[in-house]
Amino acid sequence: MIRENRTFEELKVGDCAELKRSCTADDLIVFANASGNHNPMHLPHQDVDGDGKEDEVVAPSMWVGSLISAVLGNILPGPGTLYKHQVFTFKDRAKAGDDLVAKVTVLEKKDDRTVRLGTEVRRVSDDAVLLEGEAEVCAPTAKFQYEEQDLPGLVVQSHRHFDALLERAETLEPISVAVVAPEEANSLGGAILGMKAKLITPILVGQKDKILAAAKELGENLDGVEIIDQINDSAAANAAVDLVAEGRAHALMKGHLHTDVLLHAALRKERGLRIGRRFTHIFVMDVPGVSHPLLVTDAAVNISPDLPTKVDIVQNAIDLAHSLGMDNPKVGVLSAVETVNPSIPSSVDAALLSKMNERGQITGGMVDGPLAMDNAINLAAARIKGIVSPVAGQAEVLVVPDLDAGNMLAKQLTFISGAEAAGIVMGAKVPIILTSRADSDKSRLASCAVALVHQARLMGKI
Template identity: 65%
Template sequence: MLIENKTFDELSVGDSSELKRLCTQDDMVIFANVSGNHNPMHLVDPDGEGPREPPAPSMFIASLISAVIGNVLPGAGTLYRSQTLHFCGRAHAGEELVSRVRVIGKDAAEGTVTLETEVRRAGDDALVTTGEAVVEAPREKMSYDDRDLPGLVVQRHRHFEELLRRAEPLPPLPTAVVCPEEALSLGGALLGMKHTLITPILVGCADKIRATAEEIGADLTDIEIVDEADHAAAARRAVALVHEGRAGGVMKGHLHTDQLLRPMVDREKGLRGDRRFTHVFVMDVPGLGHPLLVTDAAINISPDLRVKVDIVQNAIDVARSIGIETPKVGVLSATENVNPDMPSSIDAALLSKMADRGQITGGLVEGPLAMDNAVDIGAARTKGLKSPVAGHAEVLVAPDIDAANMLAKQLTFISHAEGAGLVLGARVPVILNSRSDDDMSRLASCAVAALHHARITGKTAEDAE
């Protein structure tokens, strides 16, 4: 978008402008490092001992005023003379802030402009900061394209770091790793072992596994290898290890998902549980103040209502396993209104009512919700939605595999999120990574599996001693 400044001669008393910005925890980390102000009052403690909703630094709030002055009014070429500030409220991560300036005076002799300044919370219009700025307004016309500005993505992935912190003290989960016959899949399993998340049993072509280990410089001493040259046979052997009580989890290696799952869904010899097999992504989205779960992006193509009940319940169970005490579940559709011509909106409404009546337990379920009012409190308020879930969803349930898969990949490739993948519904957690996933995704998947297994079996950190 082309942005133009307003010169001194173009400015008039009464001119005003504003900018909106979502305040995030990453903003506070960036501000702390750039300013050198490391006051722990403004930072979430990764060990969980600090404030869970830290207030934004006051001078960060003040910088939002300078953004309006430097970008819009007067804009490029403006220089500060002075700024007064009065802080009369607080802002926190997850709140949208509106910074406004208004011209209240001009001094032709000095070439200065006096501006009334303020910052308010968008949700309730509460005043956060007021003040007055005196600036030297530009004399020459300037313009630039905001697409030319460098972008900044903070990939801290603090939520995955928290998962690792919670999971590492647990007993390692004995895990049958199926066909770890290339570098990423074998490396991911060994990384999970290094962090004491899993104890891998490598099931596949022994020669290929050892050759891959040599390629990546890994030592397989004391790691069990079960030699199965065929992918289908390796998947069946992994299921047998679970039945024998030797494995408490299964991890996908370098094979297709349908090959991995086929023996698991066998009605006689498989690993079927009481619910449908469903897939959950636990995603660490930069700038988002909590993990975000997306389901079902990998298994159920066009789920009916009965299947969606299991999809929602499985996702709630995973969310609780990773520390979300009462998960907020947004069931997505294209609209927040029930539309008889839109089956996804009807299913969403029914799932919400089923949760109200105890047919789905452990979480707060609301639907239908459109994507915007599921995750953005401003959008929810604009639509008049007032509930604990609208604008605060921690679990997103998509209408079908197309929508869920696109959503997860958009978060990954556009928002630079990391995703941990897990299959639920089997007797044991199934770690399901894409063959292109990096080390952090694989490691986080192991952590989610370990935490979920610990929750359903009652294992604790003391059991590891």
């Protein structure tokens, strides 16, 4: 964007300009670090009044005031402007999640080449005035034009959504989990981590000598942990499914075996885990800077899903989102475009899924598509494209066209954007936890917590 300032000579009484800005919790964390103001009233996950509930995050008044300086420095008068004086009266409070509009209006041009301006900040949702006052500035005397450059990004490296999920899971009784072939250190370590966090009670199913060798490598003692000895991966997968059929296990966890072997056992006709839907994989992702957990599906099971499979992909994701506390999740069905193009099958499928949601064939959430990635998750991008939708720009679930796209998206978010990811398979009688050797400890714990919270909901415990 090209920016051009307004010199003192060009300014006229009545000239005005405004900027729109969304207030996020991460903005307030950055402001706390920059200003040194660590008042817990302005930070997420704090119970300031001692009522046992985390209070809504209130924006510092001076953060709201700083939006005025952005208008003055960027637009009116623009580059070259210097503050002389500012008076603020704060009428109301902004909170994380609010959309705000900051506005300045030229009130007077003085003989000493200074300018007096009226200043205000309003909340978009109800047009309430949060701040009003006056500024006096030295206006620029020389014309200046420049192409606005984005500053280096600041990302708050916190995973507060998973922190909240783990806190919630800690209030529940651990669930019994059949861990299939945990025969090397990484896969066994994930099960032990979940056990120590009191999220799961593992039953280890596989070759006992290899499981004990893995425990020795980790320096862990498996006393008191049930181990069911099996001769190979296939036998271990079938034995683990038997534990679910017998009611002894309420979830499965993948160990050191191919996913296909585990799912083949789960899909068997006799005493299997089918419930009439296709098995679908969901990444629950905690992406720094995103104000809610982001579900990405399907990224590990269905390679090139047809429309009936995508219906189950969407419905399974909505069901899991309910367990995670999203009462009416917003589902964005992704394509390369945001309009239906018969030459792009994913755009046609997206439109059909959206219509099926309207007709009650997919329930429990709001489904919209086709949406391109930018206008699915970014409100500004959606507005620029003129997309009017309760989903566009604020999707909580992203349904990808195929496994390639889902896997790439999830790994980009993980390794470029600093996200943590929990992996789970839905559509079975019980959740199936899928972890990767590259997963961090937090991701492994979050996978266990997602399974625990979902199964607790299915069993009527939450």
